Every structure is written in structure tokens, then in C-alpha cells.
Amino acid sequence: MSEQDRNCSGDLSSAQKPPLLWLQTILFSSTLLIALIGVPWYGMTHGFTWQGWLAFVLILGANGMSITAGYHRLWAHNAYKAHWSLKLFFALFGAAATQNSILIWASGHRRHHRHVDDIDQDPYSAKRGLWFSHIGWMLRDYPASAEDFSNARDLQRDKIVMWQHRNYLALVLFMNFAPAVFLGLITGHMLENVLLAGFLRLVVSHHSTFFINSLAHFWGRRPYTDENSARDNDILALFTYGEGYHNYHHIFQNDYRNGVRWWQYDPTKWLIKTASWIGLTWDLKKVPDFKIRRAMLDMQFKRAEQKLSEGKTGMAPQVKEFLEHEYQLFCDTLHNWNQVRQQWLESQRDTISAQTQALQQTLCEHKEQFQKTWKETSLHFQLRELEYALKLQQKRLKQLTLQMA
Ligand SMILES: [Zn+2]
Numbered sequence: 526m527s528e529q530d531r532n533c534s535g536d537l538s539s540a541q542k543p544p545l546l547w548l549q550t551i552l553f554s555s556t557l558l559i560a561l562i563g564v565p566w567y568g569m570t571h572g573f574t575w576q577g578w579l580a581f582v583l584i585l586g587a588n589g590m591s592i593t594a595g596y597h598r599l600w601a602h603n604a605y606k607a608h609w610s611l612k613l614f615f616a617l618f619g620a621a622a623t624q625n626s627i628l629i630w631a632s633g634h635r636r637h638h639r640h641v642d643d644i645d646q647d648p649y650s651a652k653r654g655l656w657f658s659h660i661g662w663m664l665r666d667y668p669a670s671a672e673d674f675s676n677a678r679d680l681q682r683d684k685i686v687m688w689q690h691r692n693y694l695a696l697v698l699f700m701n702f703a704p705a706v707f708l709g710l711i712t713g714h715m716l717e718n719v720l721l722a723g724f725l726r727l728v729v730s731h732h733s734t735f736f737i738n739s740l741a742h743f744w745g746r747r748p749y750t751d752e753n754s755a756r757d758n759d760i761l762a763l764f765t766y767g768e769g770y771h772n773y774h775h776i777f778q779n780d781y782r783n784g785v786r787w788w789q790y791d792p793t794k795w796l797i798k799t800a801s802w803i804g805l806t807w808d809l810k811k812v813p814d815f816k817i818r819r820a821m822l823d824m825q826f827k828r829a830e831q832k833l834s835e836g837k838t839g840m841a842p843q844v845k846e847f848l849e850h851e852y853q854l855f856c857d858t859l860h861n862w863n864q865v866r867q868q869w870l871e872s873q874r875d876t877i878s879a880q881t882q883a884l885q886q887t888l889c890e891h892k893e894q895f896q897k898t899w900k901e902t903s904l905h906f907q908l909r910e911l912e913y914a915l916k917l918q919q920k921r922l923k924q925l926t927l928q929m930a
């Protein structure tokens with residue numbers, strides 16, 4: 526492109542932007558406008574009932590948890606396994622959250638983890654700014670968001686995922702309107718329920734989940750890794766059902782927990798754990814505590830070294846010596862841990878092989894016993910057959926004797 530072309534094209538960056546996706550743009554802006562104008566207007570002119578607010582909170586929670594526990598930790602990361610009834614619940618209320626089908630959402634999210642912060646390949650790269658990572662990436666037809674399920678073959682084999690994907694639009698419409706209309710018919714406050722459990726719930730649900738892609742990559746601390754922009758943020762965790770511990774999540778993405786300490790606010794982790802007590806979830810994946818501490822110590826050493834090299838500490842030689850000594854201890858501990866873990870794995874392997882041998886032996890014994898019983902039974906039948914043959918012969922002879930008499 527010549528200099529003249531560049532000057533004539535006006536705003537080059539907007540000229541290069543992919544086309545707007547009108548359906549998404551209208552959906553996000555109209556629902557936002559209705560929530561911002563319609564809800565306060567109704568509140569001032571009619572007032573809301575507590576039942577209306579209760580329905581709003583419950584459906585909002587079901588939507589949010591279906592995204593965090595279902596779409597995110599179950600399907601995108603395989604952090605645990607779940608009973609079909611729980612998966613069906615997540616598929617239905619996840620559709621109500623209107624963030625695309627599980628298949629599209631989870632495959633995009635796997636790309637986000639694989640290419641985190643890459644401007645071209647991360648669908649909601651934080652490097653493209655807060656607006657882009659929050660909602661901008663969904664408003665235009667960006668190549669990074671193009672459907673590509675090559676990283677989601679496992680999900681394509683999941684019947685509930687594929688059923689939801691095929692019927693997504695119908696499920697979105699039904700799950701967004703049916704609960705609100707149903708509650709409206711029961712309570713007699715149709716407009717209140719459509720506004721609270723319908724529009725306001727959808728808008729709050731949208732933006733609280735979008736915070737995980739936007740704010741959780743900008744605001745907070747990085748105790749586990751600084752290799753990417755993800756942050757841990759306790760305040761954000763309150764609005765995102767525990768997904769605010771995003772720095773931890775980006776380094777240990779298969780852990781079913783995001784808030785790894787018991788006191789960290791992670792209702793998604795509590796839901797998955799509680800469900801395991803009644804058999805609705807199982808195989809909950811957990812990163813060993815040692816690995817978590819190792820990541821934290823790595824970061825602490827890295828930061829201390831940075832400060833030292835920037836000359837920010839007085840007594841630099843003593844600090845350096847102390848740091849080197851601590852680092853040596855750290856390396857020794859890691860070395861010992863690896864050795865002990867190796868021994869532990871070998872011992873487990875031995876136990877398993879001993880158990881397998883014992884099982885094989887038992888099977889052999891059972892087989893021998895079975896063969897013996899089979900042989901005895903077959904001999905028994907042979908004897909009965911011979912006996913019967915004798916009986917027949919006896920009858921024949923008896924008849925012959927009678928004929929001869
Ligand atoms: Zn992220």
C-alpha cells in the first residue's frame with residue numbers, strides 16, 4: 526500500500542477490522558438497554574416483589590454455575606467426571622446463559638489456554654485490550670474465533686454436548702423465556718419476571734462471566750506465574766463464582782479448584798466437591814500441594830532476583846548470599862522430592878503388579894476348579910447315559926424273552 530493510499534483510507538485500523546456480527550451486536554446492546562432502562566422504570570412505577578428477586582438470584586446462579594462448573598471446568602478442562610443428569614442440567618442452564626454451545630465455547634477456551642495472550646490465535650487475547658477481551662471479540666468475525674473442533678474430538682463424542690449443539694437456538698429461546706413466563710403466570714407479575722429473571726439476569730450473567738476474560742487478565746496479583754497475563758483477584762472471585770483465581774487456573778488448568786486454599790471463595794469448587802459426596806461427580810483432579818508450592822517459590826525467587834538486579838535492596842552482597850543459599854536448599858528439596866516420588870511410583874507399580882499376579886492366580890484356580898467340575902458333570906452324564914442304555918437293553922431282552930416264551 527502506497528503512502529497516498531494510506532492517507533486516503535482514513536482510519537486504517539477500522540478499515541481492516543473484520544465485519545460486524547449483527548446478531549450478537551443487537552443481542553448484547555438491546556438486552557443491556559432493556560436492563561438499564563426497563564428495570565429501573567418498572568421498579569419506580571410498580572416496585573418489585575421479593576419473589577421476583579429470589580427468582581432472579583436462583584436462575585442467575587444456575588446460569589453462572591452451569592458455565593463455570595459445566596462449560597469451563599467439566600467440558601473445557603476435563604477436571605472431573607459427572608453423572609448425565611448433572612451434565613443435562615449444565616447443558617440446559619448453560620444455554621440460558623447464551624454464550625454459545627458447549628462445543629464452540631469449550632474449543633475456543635482450549636485455544637485461549639494454548640495460545641494465551643497471542644494477538645492472532647488467542648480468541649480473547651488480553652493483549653488486544655480490555656474492551657476486546659471483554660466483549661469486542663464477539664462483536665466481529667475475527668479469524669481466531671473461527672470454528673475449529675480439532676481440539677475437541679472428545680466433546681464431539683459426548684451425546685449431551687452434541688444434542689445441545691444441534692438444538693442450541695431452540696434451547697436458548699426456551700431456557701431464556703420459559704422460566705420467566707412460567708413464574709409470571711404463577712405469581713401474576715409477568716412483566717416483573719420477564720424483566721428480572723429474563724433480561725436483567727441475562728445481562729448480569731453475561732458480564733460477570735466476561736470479566737474472567739477481561740479483568741482477570743488485567744487486575745490482580747500473579748503468585749504462581751508471570752508467563753502470561755492471568756491474575757488472582759479475590760474481589761473478582763465474588764462475582765465470577767470463584768473463577769477470579771485465574772493466575773492459578775492458567776498454570777494448573779486441569780485442577781477442579783480455582784481457589785486452591787480452603788478459605789478462598791470458590792462456590793464452583795464447593796458445588797463439584799459436594800456433588801461427589803452423592804455420586805453425581807467423581808475423579809476430581811487435584812494438583813499435588815508440593816507442585817503448587819514449587820510454582821510459588823519459583824516466582825518468589827524470580828522476584829527477589831529481579832529486585833537484586835535492579836539494585837533495590839541495601840546490603841546487596843549479604844542478600845545475594847542468603848538468596849543463593851535458599852535457592853540451593855530449594856533445588857535440593859526438589860531433587861529429593863523427585864527421588865522420593867519416583868520410589869513411591871515404583872512401589873505403587875510393584876503393588877499393582879503383585880495384585881495383578883494374585884488376581885491371575887485366583888483366575889487360574891477358578892478356571893481349574895471349573896474345568897474339574899465340568900469334567901465331573903460330563904462323566905456323570907456319561908454314566909447316566911450308559912445306565913439308560915443298559916435299561917433299554919434290559920427292556921429289549923425282556924421283550925425278546927416274552928416273545929420266545
Ligand atoms: Zn484466561
Ligand SMILES: [Zn+2]
Pocket residue numbers: 597601602634638774778
Ligand atoms: Zn480455563
